Amino acid sequence: MSPKAWLAGSAPRRAGIGLRAAHHSDWIAQRPDVGWFEIHAENYFAEGGLLPDILGTLRRDLPLSIHGVGLGLASTDPLDTSHLRQLVRLQDRYQPAVVSEHLCWSSAHGIHYNDLLPFPFTNEMLEHVVARVQLVQERLRRPILLEHLSSYVTFEESSLAETEFLTELIRRTDCGLLLDLNNLVVNAENHGIDPEGFIANLPADAIGEIHLAGHGYSRYGDRSMCIDTHDRPVPDRVWDLYRFSLRQLGAKPTLIEWDAKLPTLPTLAAEAHKADACVAEIT
Secondary structure, eight states: OOHHHHHHTSSOSSEEEEOOGGGHHHHHHHOOOOSOEEEEGGGGOOSSSHHHHHHHHHHTTSOEEEEESSOOTTOSSOOOHHHHHHHHHHHHHHOOSEEEEESOEEEETTEEEEEEEOOOOOHHHHHHHHHHHHHHHHHHTSOOEEEOOOOSOOOTTOOSOHHHHHHHHHHHHOOEEEEEHHHHHHHHHHHOOOHHHHHHTSOGGGEEEEEEOOOEEEEETTEEEEEOOOOSOOOHHHHHHHHHHHHHHOOOOEEEOOOSSOOOHHHHHHHHHHHHHHHHHHO
């Protein structure tokens, strides 16, 4: 199967939700009516204990997406081979429909930062990231989806538009793209980007998944910044961008992300059902 064919059929074109520890017992008891579910890979690296059992149980009912946060594909430190080995083992054990990772850096000179950090879009960084993505895909024996970032700074050194960088990365590695619409709204607020133009300038057939989430605002001195908080319902601006994306791209597997100030599991499922209703209305 070619990478593009895999991306096109990777997961149900319905909405899913993220599996969080606070909801484990509710997932087992309620079995929410959603299309699929996502885990953060690093939470399930342990070989024994309760978490692998829960994941194995749910995996029998629903398609699974594994979303990584720790590889640091744009870091200049050597790729963490132990981390990658554990990701390969997790994939091989649970056979997910999707494996994705953030396009960011997270360590420098052996110091690891608990964040997803942006980088300048240059030809030098493109060469660096291409090599690391190719290595990861060779180890996983599959293409992965890469998520572009929300960010709070831009770089004068950038010589490429972000969409140019992503398009060339996709072309050279056959990876796919995880399109995070909340990230686009955050970047529109902070940097003045055009979210609709961003989407229109991407290769549509490489977009394998969409994320929806909420955001907040904080003040830093005299400046208000939009923060990618994942701690509230999907706001109207993100829903509007989702409808635009559906018209441009067609239906894609879509995830509701909610990582802090967690609501009840039925509330999360209701957000997923709202996304499914958008698909039924537009496509």
